Amino acid sequence: MPHTSPIHPHAARVSQVGHTAVAHAPAGLRLSGVHFAHAGVQPVFQGLDLAVAPGEFVVLLGPSGCGKSTLLNLLSGFLSPDRGRVQLDGAAVFPEMPALGYVFQSPHLFPWLNVLDNVAFGLRMQATLSRAEQAARARHYLRLVGLDEAAHKLPHQLSGGMRQRVALARALAPEPALLLADEPFAALDAMSRRHMNEELLRLWAALGQTVVFVTHDIDEAVFLADRVVVLDRAPGGIDSEFVIDLPRPRRVLHTTRLPRFQALRDQLLDRIDHVTTASA
Ligand SMILES: Nc1ncnc2c1ncn2[C@@H]1O[C@H](COP(=O)(O)OP(=O)(O)OP(=O)(O)O)[C@@H](O)[C@H]1O
Numbered sequence: 662m663p664h665t666s667p668i669h670p671h672a673a674r675v676s677q678v679g680h681t682a683v684a685h686a687p688a689g690l691r692l693s694g695v696h697f698a699h700a701g702v703q704p705v706f707q708g709l710d711l712a713v714a715p716g717e718f719v720v721l722l723g724p725s726g727c728g729k730s731t732l733l734n735l736l737s738g739f740l741s742p743d744r745g746r747v748q749l750d751g752a753a754v755f756p757e758m759p760a761l762g763y764v765f766q767s768p769h770l771f772p773w774l775n776v777l778d779n780v781a782f783g784l785r786m787q788a789t790l791s792r793a794e795q796a797a798r799a800r801h802y803l804r805l806v807g808l809d810e811a812a813h814k815l816p817h818q819l820s821g822g823m824r825q826r827v828a829l830a831r832a833l834a835p836e837p838a839l840l841l842a843d844e845p846f847a848a849l850d851a852m853s854r855r856h857m858n859e860e861l862l863r864l865w866a867a868l869g870q871t872v873v874f875v876t877h878d879i880d881e882a883v884f885l886a887d888r889v890v891v892l893d894r895a896p897g898g899i900d901s902e903f904v905i906d907l908p909r910p911r912r913v914l915h916t917t918r919l920p921r922f923q924a925l926r927d928q929l930l931d932r933i934d935h936v937t938t939a940s941a
């Protein structure tokens with residue numbers, strides 16, 4: 662059965678990757694009493710409350726149109742609530758905050774920049790590091806996503822999965838305290854997707870960001886999350902929450918065969934089916 666979860670902070674997670682310490686401590690998110698409607702259409706949220714602990718990995722699931730992307734855009738400050746508050750460590754969010762990394766559903770790479778310059782783009786905008794430090798940092802994250810060799814290629818010379826990895830490296834390079842990801846692996850084949858899921862967890866375990874991740878894939882949700890939040894059809898808000906108490910580190914071939922994984926997946930399948938059919 663769905664239940665309201667306690668929050669699982671990961672304050673003790675190691676915050677070193679190689680020689681690079683994370684630039685920002687993981688951040689806690691809080692939405693309180695959020696009302697939001699896109700112009701001229703029915704409300705998406707009416708009094709939404711959600712808290713995400715520093716270092717927590719939360720996955721949002723829910724039927725198409727329930728408001729997952731809208732919620733990410735409220736969390737990033739790209740959209741502002743009509744009423745209520747969205748706060749990161751107690752302060753109002755805004756899109757330019759250095760704590761924020763955003764991975765979009767499609768990679769949105771700059772086609773005229775090579776891979777290294779794409780990854781360094783956010784660092785260049787922040788202008789807090791020298792050009793040599795920016796290049797070193799970008800190289801470091803390219804290595805972490807396994808693309809060091811591709812540094813001087815242009816995006817059109819890469820496979821779809823490689824482009825997604827560049828987009829992930831670009832979002833991670835400024836070492837954001839908060840990573841928001843909107844179905845980032847939806848376009849990948851099943852093998853690449855599993856690989857990226859493991860890679861993301863490996864990076865998260867090392868860096869300890871707070872993550873809010875949207876997917877339609879229930880297996881992906883269970884594999885990644887500390888907590889899965891199921892959204893109801895708009896303007897229903899949160900339907901239910903599931904604590905994913907699977908051991909870490911997780912490996913696809915091992916974790917997905919655990920009876921507990923299968924039990925959680927079945928509970929979520931039932932719940933999503935209920936949400937989808939009850940509101941159809
Ligand atoms: N820019 C917009 N203007 C007007 N309505 C919008 C806009 N963006 C989204 N909506 C509406 O808001 C609701 C929530 O949309 P949203 O994109 O957040 O859903 P979602 O859960 O991300 O769906 P999907 O799973 O299909 O990506 C939908 O009814 C959608 O039609």
Ligand SMILES: [Mg+2]
Pocket residue numbers: 729730731
């Ligand atoms: Mg969406």
